[in-house]
Amino acid sequence: VTASADPVAFSDPVYREAVVDLLAAVGYGEISAFERLAEDAKLAPSLEDKLVLATFASQQIGKVASLRTRLEELGADPFAAMESFRDGFEAFHAHTAPSDWWEGLVKAYVGDGLANDFYREIAAFLDPDTRDLVLTSLEDTGHAGFVVERVRAGIAEDPRLAGRLALWGRRLVGEAISQTQHVLADRDSLTRLLVAGTGDLSGVGALIERITDKHAERMRALGLDS
Amino acid sequence: VTASADPVAFSDPVYREAVVDLLAAVGYGEISAFERLAEDAKLAPSLEDKLVLATFASQQIGKVASLRTRLEELGADPFAAMESFRDGFEAFHAHTAPSDWWEGLVKAYVGDGLANDFYREIAAFLDPDTRDLVLTSLEDTGHAGFVVERVRAGIAEDPRLAGRLALWGRRLVGEAISQTQHVLADRDSLTRLLVAGTGDLSGVGALIERITDKHAERMRALGLDS
Numbered sequence: 001v002t003a004s005a006d007p008v009a010f011s012d013p014v015y016r017e018a019v020v021d022l023l024a025a026v027g028y029g030e031i032s033a034f035e036r037l038a039e040d041a042k043l044a045p046s047l048e049d050k051l052v053l054a055t056f057a058s059q060q061i062g063k064v065a066s067l068r069t070r071l072e073e074l075g076a077d078p079f080a081a082m083e084s085f086r087d088g089f090e091a092f093h094a095h096t097a098p099s100d101w102w103e104g105l106v107k108a109y110v111g112d113g114l115a116n117d118f119y120r121e122i123a124a125f126l127d128p129d130t131r132d133l134v135l136t137s138l139e140d141t142g143h144a145g146f147v148v149e150r151v152r153a154g155i156a157e158d159p160r161l162a163g164r165l166a167l168w169g170r171r172l173v174g175e176a177i178s179q180t181q182h183v184l185a186d187r188d189s190l191t192r193l194l195v196a197g198t199g200d201l202s203g204v205g206a207l208i209e210r211i212t213d214k215h216a217e218r219m220r221a222l223g224l225d226s
Numbered sequence: 227v228t229a230s231a232d233p234v235a236f237s238d239p240v241y242r243e244a245v246v247d248l249l250a251a252v253g254y255g256e257i258s259a260f261e262r263l264a265e266d267a268k269l270a271p272s273l274e275d276k277l278v279l280a281t282f283a284s285q286q287i288g289k290v291a292s293l294r295t296r297l298e299e300l301g302a303d304p305f306a307a308m309e310s311f312r313d314g315f316e317a318f319h320a321h322t323a324p325s326d327w328w329e330g331l332v333k334a335y336v337g338d339g340l341a342n343d344f345y346r347e348i349a350a351f352l353d354p355d356t357r358d359l360v361l362t363s364l365e366d367t368g369h370a371g372f373v374v375e376r377v378r379a380g381i382a383e384d385p386r387l388a389g390r391l392a393l394w395g396r397r398l399v400g401e402a403i404s405q406t407q408h409v410l411a412d413r414d415s416l417t418r419l420l421v422a423g424t425g426d427l428s429g430v431g432a433l434i435e436r437i438t439d440k441h442a443e444r445m446r447a448l449g450l451d452s
Contacts, residue, residue: 041261047254047257058260061284079272079277
């Protein structure tokens with residue numbers, strides 16, 4: 001634990017476990033995003049686009065180190081902790097393998113957007129150090145702007161794309177909700193933190209509504225119905 | 227052309243073409259190395275190893291930007307120039323797809339080692355600015371040490387691995403030589419630079435011998451016969 005972390009908070013084993021779970025989920029998510037973006041890079045229509053995707057993939061990997069360090073400071077085995085999220089992530093990816101460049105772009109933006117909003121909501125309940133670490137890890141490195149520009153241009157060129165990608169966006173949300181439920185069902189500490197942080201079930205409802213609103217905003221930015 | 231580049235050298239169109247070809251080959255090689263290391267990362271026996279490979283992949287991508295900038299300064303389309311090397315690289319990779327984690331590790335070290343030694347030999351004939359750019363792009367970021375340590379440990383645990391990987395190393399050299407010959411056959415500018423730089427055919431022979439010696443050193447470092 002760093003000197004500035006709240007020692008009282010971390011003396012609570014349930015709180016510590018929730019923080020380890022969250023940092024590990026974000027970390028596994030970054031490694032997983034690297035893998036997915038490296039796969040998507042293969043679908044790129046040009047070498048320049050391939051380099052853009054490979055660069056985004058690389059930026060994800062650059063973010064893992066600080067999470068790993070913090071997990072070690074918390075006395076956790078960072079790889080064991082991250083590994084425990086593998087099944088959830090792999091199930092999500094297995095059910096949402098993009099069939100082309102467009103689906104890959106939308107998935108990276110919409111899927112990561114949903115996950116990141118969820119992590120940000122949980123981060124709000126945490127001590128300032130952990131919160132800052134999580135928020136820094138989730139900062140966009142220009143990926144969103146690239147996807148929005150490309151997808152809008154793609155739809156302008158072929159308007160039929162919009163219907164297909166709107167359906168794809170809905171499928172991504174459905175799978176994301178389903179996998180998040182599965183993961184939370186196995187993580188008492190995170191569920192408790194979520195309920196304690198939001199106050200009650202109506203607080204959880206409001207949180208879901210905020211995440212849904214932001215998802216709809218992203219779909220609008222892409223020029224798609226949500 | 228930057229202020230410090232030799233204007234006399236670049237007023238020679240054959241020299242300029244050779245430099246464009248070399249920078250483009252190194253650049254395509256880095257994008258290709260990213261793709262290959264990202265594939266190898268899937269074969270990693272642990273999440274920690276996967277992160278190491280993903281980190282090496284990311285470092286390759288970080289090196290492309292300066293080559294791209296220089297290609298633009300030379301008035302070349304950087305992506306068209308790099309793309310012209312695709313067939314050669316893809317043919318090499320198609321003939322040397324690793325079947326497991328060990329073959330992937332050896333290929334990354336032995337294959338990149340051969341290519342980098344070849345680029346370094348050519349770079350020695352170039353103006354100082356271009357030479358420095360190429361040499362910086364080829365600097366090892368810890369990859370070699372990781373591979374040597376892992377492969378030696380792997381052989382210590384299963385001595386039969388040594389025979390299989392020694393054969394694999396020979397196959398990699400054979401394919402590398404074959405593809406380099408194909409690429410050079412289409413690149414008059416590079417071939418001329420090579421012959422002019424080495425002086426004559428016996429100079430070319432000495433160059434090949436230096437590259438072969440360094441390859442044998444790498445195989446010895448791995449604990450393998452070359």
